[in-house]
Amino acid sequence: MKRNDERVASRDRATRREWAGLALLVLPMLMISTDLTVLFFALPTLSADLDPTATQALWIVHVYGFLIAGFLVTMGRLGDRLGPRRLLLTGSAVFAALCAVAAFSVSAEMLIALRALLGIAGATLMPSLFSLLRVMFRDDRQRRLAIAIMFSAFSVGGAIGPLLGGMLLEFFWWGSVFLVNVPSMLLFLLLGGKLLPERRERSQAGLDATSVALSVTGILAMVYGLQELAAGQETGTGSVWPNLAIVAGGILVLTVFVRRQRRLTNPLFDLSLLANRRMAVSLVTLLIVGVGVVGMFYLFTQHLQWVIGLSPLRAGLWTLPFVAVNISGALLAPVLTARIPAATVVAGGLAVAALGAALVVVTGTGAPLPLLVAAISVTGLGHGAAIALVSDLIISSAPAGQTGSAAAAQEVSGELGTALGVAAGGAIGMVVYRTSLSGTLPPELPQTAARSATSTIHQGLATAEQFSAQSPALLSAVRDAVAHGLQAYAGVSTILAALAAALVTAILVTAKHEPTRTRVDSPAASVPDHDAR
Numbered sequence: 001m002k003r004n005d006e007r008v009a010s011r012d013r014a015t016r017r018e019w020a021g022l023a024l025l026v027l028p029m030l031m032i033s034t035d036l037t038v039l040f041f042a043l044p045t046l047s048a049d050l051d052p053t054a055t056q057a058l059w060i061v062h063v064y065g066f067l068i069a070g071f072l073v074t075m076g077r078l079g080d081r082l083g084p085r086r087l088l089l090t091g092s093a094v095f096a097a098l099c100a101v102a103a104f105s106v107s108a109e110m111l112i113a114l115r116a117l118l119g120i121a122g123a124t125l126m127p128s129l130f131s132l133l134r135v136m137f138r139d140d141r142q143r144r145l146a147i148a149i150m151f152s153a154f155s156v157g158g159a160i161g162p163l164l165g166g167m168l169l170e171f172f173w174w175g176s177v178f179l180v181n182v183p184s185m186l187l188f189l190l191l192g193g194k195l196l197p198e199r200r201e202r203s204q205a206g207l208d209a210t211s212v213a214l215s216v217t218g219i220l221a222m223v224y225g226l227q228e229l230a231a232g233q234e235t236g237t238g239s240v241w242p243n244l245a246i247v248a249g250g251i252l253v254l255t256v257f258v259r260r261q262r263r264l265t266n267p268l269f270d271l272s273l274l275a276n277r278r279m280a281v282s283l284v285t286l287l288i289v290g291v292g293v294v295g296m297f298y299l300f301t302q303h304l305q306w307v308i309g310l311s312p313l314r315a316g317l318w319t320l321p322f323v324a325v326n327i328s329g330a331l332l333a334p335v336l337t338a339r340i341p342a343a344t345v346v347a348g349g350l351a352v353a354a355l356g357a358a359l360v361v362v363t364g365t366g367a368p369l370p371l372l373v374a375a376i377s378v379t380g381l382g383h384g385a386a387i388a389l390v391s392d393l394i395i396s397s398a399p400a401g402q403t404g405s406a407a408a409a410q411e412v413s414g415e416l417g418t419a420l421g422v423a424a425g426g427a428i429g430m431v432v433y434r435t436s437l438s439g440t441l442p443p444e445l446p447q448t449a450a451r452s453a454t455s456t457i458h459q460g461l462a463t464a465e466q467f468s469a470q471s472p473a474l475l476s477a478v479r480d481a482v483a484h485g486l487q488a489y490a491g492v493s494t495i496l497a498a499l500a501a502a503l504v505t506a507i508l509v510t511a512k513h514e515p516t517r518t519r520v521d522s523p524a525a526s527v528p529d530h531d532a533r
Contacts, residue, residue, distance in 0.1 A: 013139050013142060014136060014137050014138075014139065014142050014146075017195060018136040018137060020195050021132075021136055021195040021196050021197075022133075022136065022137075022146050022149060022150075024188060024191055024192060024195050024196065025129055025132065025133075025150065025196070026149070026150070026153045027184045027185070027187065027188045028088070028092055028095075028125045028129065028185070028188060029125075029126075029129060029150050029153040029154055029157065030153050030154075030156065030157040030184075031095070031125075031157070031181050031184060031185065032068075032122050032125055032126060032154070032157065033153070033154045033155075033156075033157030033158045033161070034157040034158070034160065034161040034164060034181075035064060035118065035122070035161070035181070037158050037159075037161030037162050037165075038161040038162065038164055038165040038177045039060065039061050039165060039177065042165045042168075042169055042174050042177050045169055045173075045174045046060070046111075046174040049173075049174060050105065050106075050107060050108045050111060051108070052108035052111075053108070056108040056109070056112060057108075059112045059115075060108065060111055060112055060115060062227065063112055063115045063116045063119060064115045064116070064118055064119040064122065065119065065223075065415075066116075066119065066220055066223055066224055067116050067117075067118075067119025067120050067122075067123065067220075068119045068120075068122045068123045068126075068415070069123075069219050069220070069223045069411075069412065069415040069416075069419075070119075070123075070215075070216040070217075070219045070220040070223070071119070071120050071123035071124075071216060072123050072126065072127060072219070072408045072411045072412050072415070073215045073219070073268060073269050073405075073408050073409070073412060074123070074207070074212045074215060074216065074268065075087070075091075075123045075124045075127055075128075075404075075408065076127035076131075076269075076404040076405045076406075076407055076408025076409070076411075077207060077268050077269065077404065077405055077408070078124070078207065078404075079124070079127050079128045079131055079404030079407075080131075080401060080402055080403070080404040080405055081207070083198050083199055084127070084128040084129075084131035084132050084135075084198075084199055084403075084404055085128070085132060085192070085193075085196050085197065085198040085199070086198065087124050087128045087404075088124065088125060088128035088129065088132065088192070088196070089189060089192050089193065089196075090124070091121050091122075091123075091124030091125050091128070092125065092185050092188055092189055092192070093185075093189055094121045094124075095118060095121040095122060095125070095181070095185060096181065096182050096185035096186065096189070098114055098117050098118050098121060099118070099178040099179065099181045099182055099185075100178070100179065100182055101114060102114040102115065102118065102175075102178045103175030103176070103177075103178040103179045104175060105175075126407065126408075126411050127404045127405075127407040127408040127411065128404065128407075129150060129407075130147070130150070130391065130395050130403070130406075130407035130410070131199065131395075131403040131404045131407050132196060132197070132199070133146050133147055133150065133395065134199075134395050134396065134398075134400070134403045135197050135198075135199045136196075136197060140337070140342075140396075141334055141337060141338060143392060143395075143396065144333065144334035144337055144342065144388070144389060144392045145331070145334040145335075147334075147388055147389075147391045147392045147395070148330040148331050148333060148334050148388040148389075149331070151330045151384070151387065151388045151391060152327040152330050152331060152384075152388075155323055155326055155327055155330075155384075156323070156327065159316075159319065159320065159323040162312070162313075162316055163313075163316060164177070164180070165177050166313060168180065199400070199401075199403075207268060208260075208264060208266070208267070208268050210260065211257060211260055211261065211264070211267065211268035211269075212268060214253055214254070214256055214257035214260065215254070215257050215268060215269070217250075217253050218250045218251070218252075218253035218254035218256075218257055219250070219254070219412060219415075219416075220250070221246050221247065221249050221250030221253060222247055222250035222251065222254070222416065222419070223250075223415060223416070223419045224246060224250075225243045225244070225245075225246035225247035225249075225250060226243075226247060226416075226419040226420055226422070226423040227419055227422060227423065228243040228246070229243045229244070229247070229423045229426070229427065258271065269405055269408075269409070270402060270405060273397075273398060273402060273405065273406060273409065276397045276398075277507055277508070278343075278393050278397045278508060279393070279394050279397040279398065279406065279409075281503060281504060281507045281508055282390045282393040282394045282397070282410075283394065283409060283410065283413045284413075284500075284503065285346070285350070285386075285390055285500045285503065285504060286387065286390055286410065286413040286414050286417055287413045287414075287416060287417045287420070288417070288496050288497075288499060288500045288503075289350065289353070289383065289386065289387065289417065289496065289497060289500050290413075290414055290416070290417015290418050290420065290421050291417050291420045291421045291424055291496055292353075292357070292421065292492065292493035292494075292495075292496030292497050292500075293353060293357075293379060293383050293421070293493060293497070294417065294418045294421030294422060294425070295420075295421035295422065295424050295425030295428075295489055295492070295493065296357060296360065296376070296379070296421075296425065296486070296489055296490050296492075296493040297319075297322065297376070298421065298422050298425045298426070299425045299429050299485060299486040299489050300319075300322075300372075300376055300486060301315060301319060302429070302457070302482065302486075303372075303482060303483060303486045304318055304319070304369075306457060306461060306479065306482050307479045307482050307483050308369055318369070318373060321373050321374075321377045321380075322373070322376055322377050322379075322380040323380070324377075325377045325378075325380045325381040325384070326380035326381065326383060326384035327384060328381065328384065329349065329380065329381040329382060329383065329384030329385035329386075329388070330384040330385065330387070330388035331388075332385060333345050333349065333384070333385040333386075333388050333389050334388070334389075336385075337389070341509070342389050342392065342393065343393070343504060343508035343509045344509050345385060345386075345389055346385075346386045346389045346390055346393070346504050346508070347386075347501050347504040347505045347508075347509055348382075348385070348386075348501075349381075349382040349383070349384075349385030349386030349387075349389070350382060350386045350497050350498075350500045350501035350504060351382065351497075351498070351501045352378060352379075352381055352382025352385070353378075353379045353381075353382030353383045353386065353493075353497040354382070354493075354494050354495075354497035354498040354501060355378060355379075355382070356375060356376060356377070356378030356379030356380070356381070356382060357376075357379050357490045357491075357493035357494040357497060358490075358491075358494045359375035359378055360372065360375045360376055360379070360486070360487065360490035360493075361487055361490045361491050361494065362375075363375050364487065365480050365483035365484060365487060366483075379493070379497075382497070386500075391410060393508075394406055394407070394409070394410045395407060395410070424489075424492070425489050428485065428488060428489050428492065429482075429485030429486065429488070429489055430456075430457070430485070432481070432484050432485040432488045432489075433454075433457060433460075433481045433482055433484070433485045434454050434481075436480065436481040436484040436485075437453060437454050437460065437477060437478060437481040438454055440477040440480065440481070441453065441454075441474070441477060442471040442473045442474055442477070444470065444471055445467060445470075445471045445474060449463050449466070449467055449471075453474065453478065457478070457482055460478040460481070461475075461478060463478075464477075464478050
């Protein structure tokens with residue numbers, strides 16, 4: 001019996017072809033994440049050429065991410081119907097073509113439209129990528145390592161996006177930030193058909209057009225409303241109520257979407273997937289941790305510029321330690337599962353993330369920058385270890401024919417967690433800023449200047465510069481107030497990460513819902529899978 005198990009395990013292990021396919025899959029993952037941030041430094045140069053309005057400039061940057069989030073559920077379902085490899089190769093070809101056209105945009109309106117189409121094409125890639133990992137890596141530990149590598153590629157892409165944009169603009173025009181994607185996508189298309197397998201299992205049901213419209217509208221409304229809430233808190237522009245109404249409208253539309261899925265014989269998203277406790281807990285964990293860690297990291301980037309006074313480029317370099325240990329945690333986690341159940345490693349990683357956030361609270365507002373970076377990097381280590389395995393728990397829990405939908409649910413949960421984290425971080429940081437600054441304003445400051453300083457952080461810094469001779473203590477008070485915002489939200493992050501750790505421990509570790517060693521295609525896993533070359 002033991003010898004038979006060893007033969008089965010050997011047959012399940014990936015060959016050089018699968019690992020070469022994984023290396024190839026890194027290309028679209030890097031492209032997706034890099035395009036989310038590559039325009040950060042390119043926007044001023046681009047604006048000088050296309051002359052967009054302030055609103056158009058925001059849409060150029062953000063519409064790509066909005067449309068990715070909105071179409072994830074639809075594309076995950078489409079991948080289950082057509083096959084993830086076919087959808088991935090088709091989406092990559094469309095993405096490359098759109099990048100080539102976007103590089104030569106002649107107006108802001110044209111670029112916004114092309115960025116929106118790039119978002120729709122990008123939404124085809126992520127669910128297909130993770131769905132293929134399920135086909136290529138049937139051994140638990142190998143699959144976890146593969147997912148960790150993909151997770152790391154996404155982190156690297158997001159981190160190098162602004163730096164890549166800055167370097168390209170040193171030598172080329174702004175369109176180069178789009179053209180840089182084309183060669184890698186051509187290579188991917190050339191080799192993808194040879195190295196990537198196709199999944200044999202298919203969903204034969206068609207797409208319900210009403211469900212597609214509901215899912216896209218609901219997710220778009222929620223992500224857009226949350227990001228606008230965060231932007232409004234940061235700049236002090238506009239009212240919060242319209243954006244709250246947009247978020248509420250999105251929730252209402254998604255409620256209608258869920259009710260429709262329950263009535264349909266062939267739903268766009270099969271809600272029975274959520275009956276699996278391992279998947280449901282993993283999705284909730286993604287959402288909770290996203291709110292905590294993303295919100296804290298968002299305020300940390302502001303802290304580097306507004307409190308420490310670093311340029312955007314130097315601030316970006318100081319975030320690299322967080323990214324590096326985040327990747328290290330993701331790559332370490334699969335190694336630990338050789339001796340420790342995956343759910344236990346997830347719970348431990350979340351506990352480490354909570355510890356790191358608590359260290360940010362303890363370091364206080366006057367901590368040296370290296371100490372603050374070290375503290376927040378502890379959170380990055382735990383976050384990387386936990387989330388890489390959470391992705392595996394989601395993908396391996398789904399039936400083989402629905403891994404695209406499971407991957408889409410994973411990405412939607414992550415997108416909502418990110419949007420909520422930025423919104424909550426901005427809102428709480430601003431409340432703490434105003435409260436803290438109101439109690440420390442220099443008495444010699446005129447009332448009009450005091451009101452201006454407490455309205456937004458931007459106004460606070462501008463007022464401090466304007467009254468530097470009359471009230472030199474104002475700048476220190478503004479910076480302390482910003483630092484207090486980060487410290488306060490780090491406390492929120494601590495609670496959320498600890499809550500997620502407790503949830504995983506109670507439902508997946510203590511209750512033994514996640515077996516220590518089970519192949520994804522074994523009867524015990526109840527998710528038969530077959531490799532189709």
